[in-house]
Amino acid sequence: MPLSLADIKGLFDSYGEVAYSGEPVTQLEHALQSGDFAEKDGASEELIAAAFLHDLGHLLNRQGETPTVRGIDDLHQYFVLPFLRAVMPDAVLEPIKLHVDAKRYLCAVDDAYFGRLSADSVRSLELQGGIFSAEQARKFLGRPFAEDAVRLRRWDDLAKVAGKSTPDLNHYLRIVERVMQRQS
Numbered sequence: 001m002p003l004s005l006a007d008i009k010g011l012f013d014s015y016g017e018v019a020y021s022g023e024p025v026t027q028l029e030h031a032l033q034s035g036d037f038a039e040k041d042g043a044s045e046e047l048i049a050a051a052f053l054h055d056l057g058h059l060l061n062r063q064g065e066t067p068t069v070r071g072i073d074d075l076h077q078y079f080v081l082p083f084l085r086a087v088m089p090d091a092v093l094e095p096i097k098l099h100v101d102a103k104r105y106l107c108a109v110d111d112a113y114f115g116r117l118s119a120d121s122v123r124s125l126e127l128q129g130g131i132f133s134a135e136q137a138r139k140f141l142g143r144p145f146a147e148d149a150v151r152l153r154r155w156d157d158l159a160k161v162a163g164k165s166t167p168d169l170n171h172y173l174r175i176v177e178r179v180m181q182r183q184s
Contacts, residue, residue, distance in 0.1 A: 001083070002083060002084070002085070002086035002087045003083045003084060003087065004087075005173060005176060005177050005180065008053070008056070008173065008176065009169070009173055011056065011059040011060065012027075012028050012031070012059070012169055014059075015027060015059045016028030016031070016059075016169075018059075020055075020160070021058075021120045021124075022118065022119060022120035023118060023120065023160040024160065024161075024162040025159070025160050025161065025162060025164075027055065027058060027059060028169065029159075029162075029164070029166075030055060030156075030159050030160065031052050031053070031054075031055060031056075031159075031172070032052070032166040032167065032168070032169065032172065033155075033158070033159035033160070033161065033164055033166055034051040034052060034054060034055075034152070034155050034156055034159040035048055035049075035051050035052035035166070035167075035172045035175070036159075036164075036166040036167060037051065037154075037155035037158055037159060038050075038051035038052070038151075038152070038155050039167075041151070041155070043151065044091070045175050045178055045179055046089060046091035046092050046179055047091065047092075047095060047148055047151065047152065048172070048175050049088070049092050049172075049175055049176045049179045050091070050092045050093075050095040050096050050148070050152055051095075051152050051155050051156070052172040052175070052176065053080070053084070053092070053096060053176065054077075054095070054096045054099050054152055054156060055076060055156075056076075056080045056083075056084075056096075057076030057077060057078070057079035057080035058076045060076075060079055060080055060083060061076060061079040077096060077097055077098075077099060077100045078097065080096065081093055081096070081097060084096075087180050087183060087184070088179065088180065088183055089179070089182070089183050090144070090145065091145065091148070092179060094143075094144060094145035094148070094149070095145050095148040095149045095151075095152045096152075097149075098140075098143065098145060098146060098149035099149050099152045099153050099156060100124075100128050101132075101140055101149065102140075102146070102149040102150045102152065102153035103117075103121065103125060103128070103153055104125065104128065104129060104130065104131055104132045104136070104140075105132050105136075105137050105140045105141065105146075105150065106150065106153060106154075107125065107131040107132070108131050108132040108133070108134065108136070108137040109137055114131070116157065117157070118160065121157070
């Protein structure tokens with residue numbers, strides 16, 4: 001069943017205050033900060049929506065606080081896709097789907113990247129298949145929307161600042177709504 005705008009708002013209203021796995025922000029703060037970084041970087045509305053929604057799968061497939069400590073990969077990047085496929089274009093869906101692989105890619109091509117990952121991101125990296133080989137990294141970069149996924153990943157990594165000021169939930173819901181309207 002596709003998620004409506006009201007459903008997305010309801011998920012954030014119900015579960016947005018849950019801690020973002022081992023980070024000093026909530027799920028909602030992480031989403032808002034990710035969207036804010038995308039917007040400030042001049043991304044398209046589709047990519048801003050992807051940045052804002054990229055971890056919505058955590059709110060749909062709730063595995064409790066810091067599931068990586070228990071060896072759980074919740075596959076959030078895939079879990080959300082069936083709920084958004086009917087209402088969002090590939091320019092939103094693909095960066096969401098690829099943002100985990102973008103972390104694996106960045107670890108393979110940027111020597112300093114791994115050292116900047118949080119403890120939870122390091123744990124999840126192993127659960128998600130580890131660092132890409134050179135061949136896997138090359139193939140990843142050839143996929144449609146891979147560069148957008150890398151941009152999203154960098155915003156995702158930055159979006160963990162306690163108390164950071166951002167536009168509110170309704171601001172990003174309006175962007176999501178415009179993207180949905182263009183898709184319909």
